[in-house]
Amino acid sequence: MLDSVHFDLDRISPVPLYYQLARQLEAVIDQGALVPGDLLGNEIDLSVRLGLSRPTVRQAIQLLVDKGLLVRRRGVGTQVVHRQVKRPLELSSLYDDLEAAGQGPTTEVLRHEAVPAGAGVAAALGVTEGAEVTVLERLRRTHGRPVASLCNYLPAGLLQLDRTRLESSGLYRLMRSAGITLHSARQTIGARSATAEEAARLDERPGAALLTMTRTAYDDTGRAVEFGTHIYRASRYAFDFQLLVRP
Structure with missing residues (x-):
């Protein structure tokens, strides 16, 4: 106290x-x-x-x-209300990181459907433009307050998903349970101001600072299994990493 x-x-x-x-x-x-x-x-x-x-x-x-x-x-x-989440820069699920930090994560599924892949998504997943992919949009909360808005694209037929499973577990945990071995990822982190729609979704003011992350994850065969574009409230979230001097 x-x-x-x-x-x-x-x-x-x-x-x-x-x-x-x-x-x-x-x-x-x-x-x-x-x-x-x-x-x-x-x-x-x-x-x-x-x-x-x-x-x-x-x-x-x-x-x-x-x-x-x-x-x-x-x-x-x-x-x-909470302490700021500091996420290590490694190939892990936001849900697992929040759970490990004692943040009580919950998930609201906003969208789960099959869509034709746009050019950017097709290039990231290595599929033909217009090919069917699965899109997931989720709002992740900790202690009842929004912390991140997640949009993920998966190759069609990769996983059997339903709302209940998506709300009770992280995507990478579901992949592992389906026998998919995650091996590596290409990731870009940035920052920008929230649009009015994003601010309303994340309970922020329009123009508030957001952290952004774009990631393509690969399994142990080199196949792209996920392409994600995520936004995080900068007031509640930070990426934490260690830099080493190259010998």
Whole structure:
């Protein structure tokens, strides 16, 4: 709980106190010392404890509310919603990563149908343009709040899928259970602003920062088994990777 957390605020630093407090609160949430559902406590009590003005504490809390880490609930107080998901850059399913991080993932299937492959999808999957492929559109939530919008294309007949299976498991887990061995992927990560439609879907403001990922995954025979285009809320999601110096 917050009573046991120590805050180290530098009162002579040019960095504003509200920002220092917000960063340290964010670190506490990210490290798991505060978990979803924990209450932050009364602003007045926190300001007295830290020797800060109430507006300073309120500004720090508002910064984390805006980032989606905290939420103010009438009659309850300020509550931790989640910690930011940091996903390793490896060939893994978002569902599995969220589940491993204790984020309680849920999936809403928005679209599941056979469509003719456009030029880009055909090139990625190595099929003829206009050939039938399966398209999946899903909205992934953690603790009831949207974190990512996923669009995936699969070669026709690759998997027997239904809404129940798609809502209860990750796509790569379903592939593995069908005997498909994932081997490698080509992936591109970027960033852009949310359109009005994307913002509404992800519970963000139009123009909010989004992370983007485009990936083509291959099985152990070299066959392309999935082409995905995903968008993530930058306030709730980050890619985490390690860089090595080439000898």
